[in-house]
Amino acid sequence: MEFQGARNFSIESPGNDVFSSKYDDDGHVKRTGTWVTASAHIVTAVIGSGVLSLAWAVAQLGWIVGPTILTVFSAITLVTSFMLSDCYRYPDPVHGSRNPRYMEMVKNVLGGIQCQLCGWAQYIILFGTSIGYTITASISMVAIKRSNCFHKHGHEAKCHAANYPFMIIFAVVEILISQIPDFHELSGLSILAAIMSFGYATIGVGLSIAKIAEGGNHATSLTGVIVGEDVTSQQKLWNTFQAIGNIAFAYGFSMVIVEIQASYLSYPILYYSTQDTLKSSPPENQAMKKATATGISITTLFYMLCGLLGYEAFGNKAPGNFLTGFGFYEPYWLVDIGNVFIVIHLVGAYQVFSQPIFTLVEGWCAKRWPESNFMAKEYHVRIPLVGTYRVNAFRVIWRTLYVILTSVVAILLPFFNSIVGLLGAVSFWPLTVYFPTEMYLVRAKVPKFSVIWIGVKLLSGFCLIVTLVAAAGSIEGIITDLKTYDPFN
Incomplete structure (x- = not known):
C-alpha cells in the first residue's frame, strides 16, 4: 500500500x-494534539514584547478609541484566522491535502507569484523583528541600570545611560548563540523564552495595579493625550497613527497560527503549523477554530489588562515601554526582575526569528556551491561542561555579519515605539489580512461581486488603509527622532 x-x-x-x-x-x-494544546501554543507564542507598548498606545487613543481598536484588531484577526484554518487542507477543508507551512499554503491556493510575495513579506518582517528585539533588549538593560541608580542615589539623581553599549553586549551574545546549527538544538532556550514572556507581562500588570492603588495625579481622558497640553495637534495625529501600528504589532497572530512548530518548543516555530499537531478527528479546521477563538480571547484579555491598567497607572505620560517606566519607583528589585525576563526572552526570540533567514541563505548557498568545503565542512570543537560544538566557517562568518548588521541598524534607529509601529503596520495587512482573505475567496469559490466577495474585499481594503496610516505615523516618528538623535550619546 x-x-x-x-x-x-x-x-x-x-x-x-x-x-x-x-x-x-x-x-x-x-498527531495527538487537541484544541486545548493548540490554544496553549498560540497564547504562549503571541504574548511577547508587543504588550510593552500598549499602555503608550492607549494613552495616545484614550479610553474610548483605545479599547475599541484593541477589540477591532482582535475581531479581524479572529475572522482571518478562521479563514486560514479552512485552508489548512486544500481544496477540501476536511479531506484535502495538508498545508503545514504558510508559504506552502499560499503557493497551493494562490500560485507561485503570490508565494514569492508572501516569502518577501515574511523575511523582511523577520529581519525587522530582529532589529526591534535588539532595541527592546537594550532598553530593558538600560532600565535595570537606571532603577538601581535611582534606588541608590534617589529619584532626583541624573541616571542617564546610553543604549548602544548594551546593544553591543546583546549582539555578542547573539553571535555566540547564532552558531547553534539549527532549531532542534534550541528547545531549552525556547522554553525559557516562553516562560519569561508570561513572567514580565504578569509583573507589568501587577506593578500597574500596585501603582494605581498608591494613588497620585496621573491624568487620563476619553480622547487620550491632550492637544495643547501634552502634545501639539500634529503630534497627536502622528502618534495616533503610530499607536495603531503598535497594536497591530501585538496582534501578529498569523505567523503563529500557520507557522508555529509542531510541538512548539523543539522544532522551528516559523516552519510548522499549530494545526499540524492536531489529530485528524475531529477535522483540524474545526479544532483549530476553537483553539484560535480561545487563544485570541485570552490574549486580548491580557492585552486589555496591560494597556488599560498601564494607562491608568501612568496617565497621559505613559512611557513607550511601560515596564521600564517603573524604573523610577519601588520595588526596584521586582522591576529589575521584569526587565531581566524581557532580556532573556528576547535572546531566545531573536533566534526564533533569525534562524529561518539563516536557513534560507545557507540552503541557497549550499545548492549554489555544492562542492565547496567552505560551505559544507564542519569541525567538531569540544567545549568542557557543554559538549561538542559543530562549527562551519561559512556559518560563523555569515551569521556574525547578520547579527552585526541588525545591531548597527538598531544603534542608528533605536526608537522603540516607532520601530514596533512600523513592524506592526508592515506585517498586519499582508500576512494577517490579505493572504488569508484571498485564499478564502479561492477555496470557497466565492463569486466575484457577490455580497460576501464585496464584504471580504472591503475588509481587506480597510485594513490596507489602516496599515498605510500606521506606517506613515511610524516613519514620521522615526524621522522626527532622527533630527535630535545622536547615535553615540
Missing part, C-alpha cells in the same frame, strides 16, 4: 494495523 504524501515510503499489508496506529495518512507520526 502506498501512502499519499510519503516520499519513498511503502509498507506491506501485514503491517498495516501497526502502521495505522502510529502514522497518519501522509506517513508521518500520528
Whole structure:
C-alpha cells in the first residue's frame, strides 16, 4: 500500500494495523494534539514584547478609541484566522491535502507569484523583528541600570545611560548563540523564552495595579493625550497613527497560527503549523477554530489588562515601554526582575526569528556551491561542561555579519515605539489580512461581486488603509527622532 504524501515510503499489508496506529495518512507520526494544546501554543507564542507598548498606545487613543481598536484588531484577526484554518487542507477543508507551512499554503491556493510575495513579506518582517528585539533588549538593560541608580542615589539623581553599549553586549551574545546549527538544538532556550514572556507581562500588570492603588495625579481622558497640553495637534495625529501600528504589532497572530512548530518548543516555530499537531478527528479546521477563538480571547484579555491598567497607572505620560517606566519607583528589585525576563526572552526570540533567514541563505548557498568545503565542512570543537560544538566557517562568518548588521541598524534607529509601529503596520495587512482573505475567496469559490466577495474585499481594503496610516505615523516618528538623535550619546 502506498501512502499519499510519503516520499519513498511503502509498507506491506501485514503491517498495516501497526502502521495505522502510529502514522497518519501522509506517513508521518500520528498527531495527538487537541484544541486545548493548540490554544496553549498560540497564547504562549503571541504574548511577547508587543504588550510593552500598549499602555503608550492607549494613552495616545484614550479610553474610548483605545479599547475599541484593541477589540477591532482582535475581531479581524479572529475572522482571518478562521479563514486560514479552512485552508489548512486544500481544496477540501476536511479531506484535502495538508498545508503545514504558510508559504506552502499560499503557493497551493494562490500560485507561485503570490508565494514569492508572501516569502518577501515574511523575511523582511523577520529581519525587522530582529532589529526591534535588539532595541527592546537594550532598553530593558538600560532600565535595570537606571532603577538601581535611582534606588541608590534617589529619584532626583541624573541616571542617564546610553543604549548602544548594551546593544553591543546583546549582539555578542547573539553571535555566540547564532552558531547553534539549527532549531532542534534550541528547545531549552525556547522554553525559557516562553516562560519569561508570561513572567514580565504578569509583573507589568501587577506593578500597574500596585501603582494605581498608591494613588497620585496621573491624568487620563476619553480622547487620550491632550492637544495643547501634552502634545501639539500634529503630534497627536502622528502618534495616533503610530499607536495603531503598535497594536497591530501585538496582534501578529498569523505567523503563529500557520507557522508555529509542531510541538512548539523543539522544532522551528516559523516552519510548522499549530494545526499540524492536531489529530485528524475531529477535522483540524474545526479544532483549530476553537483553539484560535480561545487563544485570541485570552490574549486580548491580557492585552486589555496591560494597556488599560498601564494607562491608568501612568496617565497621559505613559512611557513607550511601560515596564521600564517603573524604573523610577519601588520595588526596584521586582522591576529589575521584569526587565531581566524581557532580556532573556528576547535572546531566545531573536533566534526564533533569525534562524529561518539563516536557513534560507545557507540552503541557497549550499545548492549554489555544492562542492565547496567552505560551505559544507564542519569541525567538531569540544567545549568542557557543554559538549561538542559543530562549527562551519561559512556559518560563523555569515551569521556574525547578520547579527552585526541588525545591531548597527538598531544603534542608528533605536526608537522603540516607532520601530514596533512600523513592524506592526508592515506585517498586519499582508500576512494577517490579505493572504488569508484571498485564499478564502479561492477555496470557497466565492463569486466575484457577490455580497460576501464585496464584504471580504472591503475588509481587506480597510485594513490596507489602516496599515498605510500606521506606517506613515511610524516613519514620521522615526524621522522626527532622527533630527535630535545622536547615535553615540
